[in-house]
Amino acid sequence: MSLTPDSAPTPDAGRTPVVLPYFNQAPASIVPIRPIGPEHHAQLLRHFLALSTDDRYLRFGYAASDERIRAYVDSIRFGQDEIFGVFNRKLDLLAVAHIAIEAGQTQRAEFGVSVLPRGRGLGIGTRLFARAAVEARNRGLRELYMQCLSSNGAMLKIARRAGMKVHNEGGETEAYLELPEDNYQSHLDALMENQTGQIDYWFKSAMRQWRCFWLFGRCTKTA
Numbered sequence: 001m002s003l004t005p006d007s008a009p010t011p012d013a014g015r016t017p018v019v020l021p022y023f024n025q026a027p028a029s030i031v032p033i034r035p036i037g038p039e040h041h042a043q044l045l046r047h048f049l050a051l052s053t054d055d056r057y058l059r060f061g062y063a064a065s066d067e068r069i070r071a072y073v074d075s076i077r078f079g080q081d082e083i084f085g086v087f088n089r090k091l092d093l094l095a096v097a098h099i100a101i102e103a104g105q106t107q108r109a110e111f112g113v114s115v116l117p118r119g120r121g122l123g124i125g126t127r128l129f130a131r132a133a134v135e136a137r138n139r140g141l142r143e144l145y146m147q148c149l150s151s152n153g154a155m156l157k158i159a160r161r162a163g164m165k166v167h168n169e170g171g172e173t174e175a176y177l178e179l180p181e182d183n184y185q186s187h188l189d190a191l192m193e194n195q196t197g198q199i200d201y202w203f204k205s206a207m208r209q210w211r212c213f214w215l216f217g218r219c220t221k222t223a
């Protein structure tokens, strides 16, 4: 039920609404993105195992078996690479971005991302790409690189929207984004985003503990 007539201007008219992704509305203007560490190994594994065969094909370039997924998660180089995630209110990972830092002189990073179907179309993939670009830039890298199937319409849209140079070769596409040098603003942006993600995580964690305590009289382990 609307409390104001349709024609009457509301006090918030003209302002972008703040919509968090787990409310399942679009578009998400704030996406609480948080760095992920080895302590989230179980959630990472659950996220990737929840991908369908088709999605595994799109994400990894082949229909990775459960075993290959386990090996992939075990092989993540926490500390060298950067993993970012978006948690839902059950503290499951709705989305994961992996920024693989290439060793040597190339000064580039490779971006890979997956968003579970219930979180798609809310701008989460786009925001994770933007966060990855800021991170790579702040690490002094010159290029963010991405590979996907040429049939991956959603990923290509994200790449083009970000201004990546896109090269199609047969069924595969490679895309490159030249990164500007880091500056005070880019570090501040990263700090603010991490704080938002951390506060969101603490809030959801506290709510979860309260719910468990209220329902069962005891708390369960959340991570």
Ligand SMILES: CC(C)(COP(=O)(O)OP(=O)(O)OC[C@H]1O[C@@H](n2cnc3c(N)ncnc32)[C@H](O)[C@@H]1OP(=O)(O)O)[C@@H](O)C(=O)NCCC(=O)NCCS
Binding pocket: 055, 058, 059, 060, 111, 112, 113, 114, 115, 116, 119, 120, 121, 122, 123, 124, 125, 126, 127, 147, 148, 152, 153, 154, 155, 157, 158
């Ligand atoms: C690709 C993926 C990460 C996109 O995540 P997402 O959170 O839905 O992305 P966004 O909401 O930020 O943007 C997707 C855009 O593509 C559009 N889109 C979706 N499907 C599309 C299609 N088949 N063709 C063209 N555009 C498409 C959406 O409408 C949206 O555009 P909009 O913002 O203008 O509405 C997600 O679909 C996914 O996890 N796919 C499986 C794994 C994968 O493909 N990973 C990429 C390989 S690295």
